[in-house]
Amino acid sequence: MARLMHALRMARINSVSLATPGTAVTSLLLVPAFEVVLLVVVALGLSGRIEVDTAYASVVVVCGGTIIAGVVGEITRDRNIGVLSAVINQGLKQPLYFLSKVLVPAVSGIAVATPAILLVFVVSGGDDWNKLLSVLVILLALMVSASFVGVGAALLTLGGNDPYAVGNVLQAVLAVGTGVLLPIGQYPMALRILSEILPFTALVQGIRDGQVLSAVTREALTVGAWSVVAACLAGWVLHRWRSGKVRELLW
Secondary structure, three states, X not given: OHHHHHHHXXXXXXXXXXXXXXXXXXXXXXHHHHXXXXXXXXXXXXXXXXXXXXXXHHHHHHHHHHHHXXXXXXXXXXXXXXXXXXXXXXXXXXXXXXXXXXXXXXXXXXXXHHHHHHHHHHHOOOOOHXXXXXXXXXXXXXXXXXXXXXXXXXXXXXXXXXXXXXXXXXXXXXXXXXXXXXXXXXXXXXXXXXXXXXXXXXXXXXXXXXXXXXXXXHHHHHHHHHHHHHHHHHHHHHHHHHOOOOOOOOO
């Protein structure tokens, strides 16, 4: 327990997003708010009106993208200063380390997204309590999902020169690919298949159809597959590094 508390305390102190008040406001509040507004405006242009499900889904997916970016940023900072290599030299099974990297992005993302969801609830009439409860449950599931995906996105780049590559690609496709703007049932078949393997797609569908348990289960399977792929690739890179075939985790 003492090790856990120490890891969490160090996570707060060393967090990139909390380095300065200005950084915290920009990265945790202004950027997510702008992304939500952008998605809502695009949705308005597509359908001529804003659906409540689209507004909820926008907040949830932007929250997920913010958590992913935050986790990748935390791990990349450690990678650049040599901390990551020292940690994973002991193996990839470092739960306290990775927990310390996801703590601040996850909590910050939820802290920003929850008021936004409550605002959507009030603006939409404040009478559909079942929908609100479903979205809040999905938001909690998203916090866990985005944390795993963020770690996976960081580990997937260990064999390359751009530590932000996977995270940037994910953030670029999540809004459209997960069915925020339009239900994926309206997508062409090829795009629909690709959407099904993206994180958060199941959760967005859960918001639209209200099937929370099914959505969380499918999301867990998707993120589990992402995590297995990331762990296998990172393990291969780590093996090459230990054998001396590469001198750093960048090549």
